[in-house]
Amino acid sequence: MTSPTATETNSTTRWQAFATRVLAGEELSADEAIEVLAAPDVEVLDLLHAAYRVRHHYFGQRVQLYFLMNAKSGLCPEDCSYCSQSKDSTAEIPRYNLLNRTDLLAGAKAAAERKAKTYCMVISARGPSEREIAAVEQIVPEIKEQYNLDICACLGLLTPEQAARLRACGVDRVNHNLNTGGDFYDEICTTHTYQDRLDTLHAVRDAGMELCSGGIIGMGESPSDIVDMALDLRELKVESIPVNFLNAIEGTALVGRNELTPNDCLKTLAMFRLVNPDREIRIAGGRELHLRSLQPLGLYAANSIFVGDYLTTKGQLPEADYAMIRDLGFEVVESTEAAATSPSQPATRSKAPPAK
Numbered sequence: 001m002t003s004p005t006a007t008e009t010n011s012t013t014r015w016q017a018f019a020t021r022v023l024a025g026e027e028l029s030a031d032e033a034i035e036v037l038a039a040p041d042v043e044v045l046d047l048l049h050a051a052y053r054v055r056h057h058y059f060g061q062r063v064q065l066y067f068l069m070n071a072k073s074g075l076c077p078e079d080c081s082y083c084s085q086s087k088d089s090t091a092e093i094p095r096y097n098l099l100n101r102t103d104l105l106a107g108a109k110a111a112a113e114r115k116a117k118t119y120c121m122v123i124s125a126r127g128p129s130e131r132e133i134a135a136v137e138q139i140v141p142e143i144k145e146q147y148n149l150d151i152c153a154c155l156g157l158l159t160p161e162q163a164a165r166l167r168a169c170g171v172d173r174v175n176h177n178l179n180t181g182g183d184f185y186d187e188i189c190t191t192h193t194y195q196d197r198l199d200t201l202h203a204v205r206d207a208g209m210e211l212c213s214g215g216i217i218g219m220g221e222s223p224s225d226i227v228d229m230a231l232d233l234r235e236l237k238v239e240s241i242p243v244n245f246l247n248a249i250e251g252t253a254l255v256g257r258n259e260l261t262p263n264d265c266l267k268t269l270a271m272f273r274l275v276n277p278d279r280e281i282r283i284a285g286g287r288e289l290h291l292r293s294l295q296p297l298g299l300y301a302a303n304s305i306f307v308g309d310y311l312t313t314k315g316q317l318p319e320a321d322y323a324m325i326r327d328l329g330f331e332v333v334e335s336t337e338a339a340a341t342s343p344s345q346p347a348t349r350s351k352a353p354p355a356k
C-alpha cells in the first residue's frame, strides 16, 4: 500500500480547513469559493465530505421536499433566454392562464400527499396583475386551512405594496431567483435587470417574508459569476437557495448548451453550502439530467429537493426520490418538524429513516 502524496494530503486538508473555518463562523472569500468550483474531479469526495460536515451540523440528515405548481404557463412578455415560457421561446409547452381555485387546491393536495413541506405556486409573468394577486389572496388562506403546508409564491417582480398584500394573506416565502451573477445578467435577459430582481427581494424582505432565491448553472457564465451570485445571496441572508442546472430544451435561446458534468454540479453544490452554510440549499431543475447516477451525492451538500415535476419539464417519480433519501439514511422533514427548527440552529439527531 502506498502512502498519500503530499498533494493529496494538502487538498484534503484544504477542503476540511474550509469546513472547519465555516463552522467556526468565518466566511469563505470569493477567491476561495472559486477555488472550490475549480477543484480537481479526484477531490470531489473530499470536498463533499467537507460540505457534508457543514450540512450535517445545521440540518442533520434531514431533507426538505418542495412541490411546484405551474399556476400559469407560458405567455410571459420577458425574454429570459433559458426559459421555455418567455415570449421568444418556441418550446412545445402548455400555455394557459392562471389556474382556477379547484386546480390550485388540487395542487396543494398533491403537495401534501407527496410529503412536501412547501407548496410553491409559480406564474410566468414579469409581475402579477391585480387579478392574479387577488386570486392568491383568496386561495392561500384556503390552502392553509386545509393543509399543513408552507406557501411560497413566485409571481415575478413585486412592488412593496404587492409584497405587503402577499404577506397579509399568509404567504410565507417568495421565490425570485437572481439566476446568475450581476455582471452576466445582461447576457441572459434584456427586458429587466439584475437590480430589478434585487429590488423585489428587498421588497419581500421589508414586507416580512422569507426569501427563496437561487440561480441557474450552465448558461455560459464564468465561475466568478456563480460565486458573485452566491455572495449576493449570502449578503441578502436568503433562507432558501434553489440551484438549477440548465435544461436547455428545444425552442429556447440556449438550446444545445449542455456543458455540465455531474462532478461540476457536485462542486457547485459544495460551494453553495460552504458559502451559505446554514441556508437551505435545494438541488432544483436539471437534477436528474445533469447529476444522473450521482444524484444521491448531491444531498451530502444540499438539504432539499423538489419532488415531482418542474415547471415545464419532468422530474423523476416521487418514489425514486423517497428511495434515494431512504437509501442514504436521510429522512424527509415533516411540516411540523420544519416549523419547529430554525435553519440557523444546529441540528439535533434525526429520527430513523422512514419506510415509505
Ligand code: SF4
Binding pocket: 076, 077, 078, 079, 080, 083, 084, 085, 086, 087, 123, 124, 125, 126, 156
Ligand atoms: S420572467 Fe420568469 S416566466 Fe418570464 S421569461 Fe423570465 S423566467 Fe420565464
